[in-house]
Amino acid sequence: MPDHVYVTGMGIISAIGNSVEETFHSLYTGKTGIGKIKYLDTVHKNDFVAGEIKRSNEELIALAGIGDYNRTALCGYIAAREALYNAGIVDINEARTGLVTSTTVGGICHAENVYKDFFEGISNENFTDSYLSGVSANIMASHLGITEFVTTISTACSSAANAIMLGTRLIKNNMLDRVVVGGVDTLSKFTFNGFNTLMILDREWCKPFDENRKGLNLGEGAGFLVLESERLVRQKNKKILARIAGYGNANDAYHQTASSPDGVGALLAMEKALKIEELKPSQISYINAHGTGTANNDSSEGMAMQRLFGAEIPPFSSTKAFTGHTLAAAAAVEAVFSILAIQNSVIFPGLNRHEQMKDVSISPIDQLMINQPLEYVMSNSFGFGGNCSSLIFAKR
Amino acid sequence: MLGAAFITSYCTIKPWEVSIDGAVGYVDNGEFTTADFLKNIYKSYNVDYPKFHKMDNLCKLGLLNAELLIRNSEVTQKYKPEEIAIVLTNSASSLDVDQKYQATIQEKDNFFPSPAVFVYTLPNILIGEIAIKYKITGENAFFIAEQFDPHFMNSYISNLLNTNKARCCIAGWVEFYNNSFNSFLYAVEQQPGKLTLEHTTEILGQIF
Numbered sequence A: 001m002p003d004h005v006y007v008t009g010m011g012i013i014s015a016i017g018n019s020v021e022e023t024f025h026s027l028y029t030g031k032t033g034i035g036k037i038k039y040l041d042t043v044h045k046n047d048f049v050a051g052e053i054k055r056s057n058e059e060l061i062a063l064a065g066i067g068d069y070n071r072t073a074l075c076g077y078i079a080a081r082e083a084l085y086n087a088g089i090v091d092i093n094e095a096r097t098g099l100v101t102s103t104t105v106g107g108i109c110h111a112e113n114v115y116k117d118f119f120e121g122i123s124n125e126n127f128t129d130s131y132l133s134g135v136s137a138n139i140m141a142s143h144l145g146i147t148e149f150v151t152t153i154s155t156a157c158s159s160a161a162n163a164i165m166l167g168t169r170l171i172k173n174n175m176l177d178r179v180v181v182g183g184v185d186t187l188s189k190f191t192f193n194g195f196n197t198l199m200i201l202d203r204e205w206c207k208p209f210d211e212n213r214k215g216l217n218l219g220e221g222a223g224f225l226v227l228e229s230e231r232l233v234r235q236k237n238k239k240i241l242a243r244i245a246g247y248g249n250a251n252d253a254y255h256q257t258a259s260s261p262d263g264v265g266a267l268l269a270m271e272k273a274l275k276i277e278e279l280k281p282s283q284i285s286y287i288n289a290h291g292t293g294t295a296n297n298d299s300s301e302g303m304a305m306q307r308l309f310g311a312e313i314p315p316f317s318s319t320k321a322f323t324g325h326t327l328a329a330a331a332a333v334e335a336v337f338s339i340l341a342i343q344n345s346v347i348f349p350g351l352n353r354h355e356q357m358k359d360v361s362i363s364p365i366d367q368l369m370i371n372q373p374l375e376y377v378m379s380n381s382f383g384f385g386g387n388c389s390s391l392i393f394a395k396r
Numbered sequence B: 001m002l003g004a005a006f007i008t009s010y011c012t013i014k015p016w017e018v019s020i021d022g023a024v025g026y027v028d029n030g031e032f033t034t035a036d037f038l039k040n041i042y043k044s045y046n047v048d049y050p051k052f053h054k055m056d057n058l059c060k061l062g063l064l065n066a067e068l069l070i071r072n073s074e075v076t077q078k079y080k081p082e083e084i085a086i087v088l089t090n091s092a093s094s095l096d097v098d099q100k101y102q103a104t105i106q107e108k109d110n111f112f113p114s115p116a117v118f119v120y121t122l123p124n125i126l127i128g129e130i131a132i133k134y135k136i137t138g139e140n141a142f143f144i145a146e147q148f149d150p151h152f153m154n155s156y157i158s159n160l161l162n163t164n165k166a167r168c169c170i171a172g173w174v175e176f177y178n179n180s181f182n183s184f185l186y187a188v189e190q191q192p193g194k195l196t197l198e199h200t201t202e203i204l205g206q207i208f
Helices: A020-029 A057-064 A071-086 A108-119 A133-144 A159-172 A189-197 A230-236 A264-275 A295-312 A327-344 B034-044 B050-054 B057-073 B095-103 B125-134 B150-162 B201-207
Strands: A005-014 A097-102 A149-153 A178-185 A221-229 A242-250 A286-288 A376-383 A387-394 B006-014 B017-020 B023-027 B084-090 B140-144 B168-177 B180-189
Touching: A005 A020, A005 A071, A005 A159, A005 A230, A005 A327, A020 A327, A057 A071, A071 A097, A071 A108, A071 A133, A071 A178, A071 A221, A097 A133, A097 A159, A097 A327, A108 A189, A133 A149, A149 A159, A159 A178, A159 A221, A159 A242, A159 A327, A159 A376, A159 A387, A178 A327, A221 A230, A221 A327, A242 A264, A242 A327, A242 A376, A264 A295, A264 A376, A264 A387, A286 A327, A295 A376, A327 A376, A327 A387, B006 B057, B006 B201, B017 B057, B023 B034, B034 B057, B050 B057, B057 B095, B057 B125, B057 B168, B057 B180, B084 B125, B084 B150, B095 B168, B125 B140, B150 B168, B150 B201, B180 B201
Parallel strands: A097 A149, A097 A178, A286 A376, B084 B140, B084 B168
Antiparallel strands: A005 A221, A005 A242, A178 A221, A242 A387, A376 A387, B006 B017, B006 B180, B017 B023, B168 B180
């Protein structure tokens, strides 16, 4: 029987706060971080809202205190550092420790600002040094002192879920004792223009699971968890925040970019996650849905949840209207939210919903629910191309 | 004790012939281009899938090979969508279409990028196309290697089957670069099918 895998620390930076504490306060008081674009230098500044981290690059450099790196590396480091601090880890090398991070943007946020000058001979900054996704992982690892194992996953919007899954399996298979897992994506013109071209951005606040939803709001953020083996947790008598009780990844063999209308991949991922510990759907006490606010996702995910849970659907909500869609980081950001829900016995509501969706009969939670004992929380993250992942966090 | 596995069917598309379970199928002996050759296979085996014509060469080649293998092995009838894995490998990745796409954005005065081409600039899109056409939702992976590595493929696929991640695997080498191509797909199952070849490194090396 392999070791259980526990979460012993977490860290986060997003539009709703620069720490776990600030994040909880925003979620608890229903305060969204989505607003007018202030930091991203884009011609669409006045056309769209976004969930920006409320710090300029200069302020992030000061906050991280590790040097003049790009926004992705800085935010990733800040969140991972908080997670390790939170887990009470001082000596990183006392156990076999790895870093599994994820990103879709990597250094594009910086490269896109300098490459033109480089090719025109105006600047000689080699932007390729920071461009690749793996570079921010290496920067983070070197400043955190992690040398045992470092890798980066990029599977669109399910990236961080797959990072958490890989970290869990590395511990279960006794390849590592401790893994810092999560993801980071910062806003870039590249992402913004890409999503705008796909015509799935809402110009106003997104409305997940609303009949009249118009699309998603982009966000940026980083979330990291410290996962530790049962053996290490016992040996060090560590405080446990949650346990990884399930994980599943599936594809839905439907389209290169869109999700299937009946949510085949989403359903498979949730079923696989339940199967890890042979949980019944009725044991899930809350679902933090992917719920991006696009017509395609919410209908497909709604259909899948309806198929799996039927009339017994547990309370579910999408927190994307707080943070915007943080892409590769979404599953890590929402893992932190899920664990906060478990620890505080609360269910965070969605925002901005007015009208029930017509193609499904299930409805999400719109008001904060307190005094909710949560044993198992499911968190969904689905990527373009039908890369669907689902995680289950247990209270004990 | 690890379970036994068998190669139950294999098909190849090479210049300029198709072969199924080692028997020669369609052969082109005229002076055709690669594109013509692939279209001739499509017609000669009555493949009815209009999306084929929009694909890049790597996907056309792999999809045709998958069609022949799946017809011959009937794996999609024998197994559930999530029980079939796809594991492919090649050395040129999607470089053939990557370079064609790059040419459309290289010059300011001759700038005509197309999302329909861009979408093929990853090798695992081939896995996606096969999964979409045959409704396969099992485990999948695309590996880039200098050459076909029977030892690696054998151990990776045996592991998938032995750990119950899949009951059947569609695997092989699909390479297309600069009009040079070579495709070899095979099906691995836990019991013998049309063929009773044991799933071993040696046999894989022999039939490749």
